Amino acid sequence: MSRETKHACGDECQEALTQLEAFLDGELPTTKVESMRHHLQECYPCTDRASFEEQLRSIVRRGCADVAPAHLVDRIREHLVTGPGEA
Numbered sequence: 592m593s594r595e596t597k598h599a600c601g602d603e604c605q606e607a608l609t610q611l612e613a614f615l616d617g618e619l620p621t622t623k624v625e626s627m628r629h630h631l632q633e634c635y636p637c638t639d640r641a642s643f644e645e646q647l648r649s650i651v652r653r654g655c656a657d658v659a660p661a662h663l664v665d666r667i668r669e670h671l672v673t674g675p676g677e678a
């Protein structure tokens with residue numbers, strides 16, 4: 592178990608993976624985006640994971656757009672405008 596890796600996949604990866612969603616959503620603070628990008632450049636497992644998540648997101652997004660009919664989208668929008676007061 593003493594295989595040497597040029598990159599220690601440990602805390603940094605943990606942090607990167609916990610921030611991955613925010614990163615993909617564009618909700619990560621700029622300073623963290625920088626270190627995330629830097630990490631992804633060096634870390635193949637995380638790059639892999641990130642691109643997988645990204646693809647998954649675009650598939651889900653497309654899938655939802657196909658599944659959700661226009662009238663349902665309108666209803667959701669209506670509900671959002673009305674606010675979460677009444678059931």
Ligand SMILES: [Zn+2]
Nearest residue numbers: 603604634637
């Ligand atoms: Zn990593």
